[in-house]
Amino acid sequence: MRTTIRTIMAGGALAALAACSDSSGPGEPGGFDSRRVKDGLATVEQVGASPVLKSFQALGGQLGAAAAANRMSGTDRYLAAVQSIAGIVRPETQAALVPIIRSSMLGKTLVYDPATKAYIASNRTGAPANGVRFALYQNDAENRPIVAQEIGAADLTDTKASSATSAGLRLTVTSNGKTYLDYAFDLSGTIAVAVVTVDGYMSDGTNRVDFKITTTGQVFGRGGTATIDAKLEVAAQQFKITAKVKGPAGGGTGPTEIDLTVTAGSDVVAVSSKDTGSSLDAKITVNGKVFATVTGTSASPVIKGDGGRELTAEELTALGEVVKFAEGVFELIGGLLAPAGALLLIGLGL
Secondary structure, three states, X not given: OOOOHHHHHOHHHHHHHHHOOOOOOOOOHHHOOHHHHHHHHHHHHXXXXXXXXXXXXXXXXXXXXXXXXXXXXXXXXXXXXXXXXXXXXXOOOOOOOOOXXXXXXXXXXXXXXXXXXXXXXXXXXXXXOOEEEEEEEEEOOOOOEEEEEEEEEEEEEEOOOOOOOEEEEEEEXXXXXXXXXXXXXXXXXXXXXXXXXXXXXXXXXXXXXXXXXXXXXXXXXXXXXXXXXXXXXXXXXXXXXXXXXXXXXXXXXXXXXXXXXXXXXXXXXXXXXXXXXXOEEEEEEEOOEEEEEEEEOOOOEEEEEHHHOOOOHHHHHHHHHHHHHHHHHHHHHHHHHHHHHHHHHHHOXX
């Protein structure tokens, strides 16, 4: 699914506007509270930038999992992480590779060894009996762990070891008695028709962001269609994003459809878009009323307000915030998923 949300929704014009939309604009364009939208987006970005979560994401780099993913963005990065984890489990038939974590690894705590620049098993106790624990550290300027500054742990557990038709993992990141990341990864189905669900939350120790993403269809290979349904919510701020992306699987080409809704209090911003490659047709509504339309192609979009009017700079800026973050939702979750594939390989004893 090579076409990203940003490309489909806005193409070059709004992408450029999104890049400069961090400046605070006056008023409430289009009759909605743009400040409330921005506050919700800022909370999610703040949580995603938590030092503990950054340390966890760096763990993937130490295990060789992050380099390729870091060059991707949005839906591509998310799908790459899903395919990496699901591919290890190998649903060639309706039976998953079980148990996922080898018995010889259960209950082990792995620590970073600066001499070998790798994680090795230790004699520590306290790891989950049905999983593997990885120590987390503060990172230096080169993103290498500082072993004298341990800040938390990442636990990977096998939640469906007895199932012959599905695979389940749970990953929890903790620090100083607080949980910063907790999600379940469930896989069922076959190569042709797979169902992958990621359900959990992330935190910076104060704010909490809940998320659930379900991927269905041909997750593996090319020639089919994959659908991603996502929900991300900051309940304390009455802020929620839902997105549905449907398009060709495995980097293939073909029509891609997107439905995105951002809810901030009583305000609802909705985007529906279809990109065939040769034509783009998108509509943005605010509280049920048409706010803007996008036609032409993703490379040369034509953006108009309701009734064909030109949008104001403030309106374009507010819309640019939504566009920028829509892509960032999948990039963020993909970054949190990516290390799990490397951890799982160790859990398999590989």
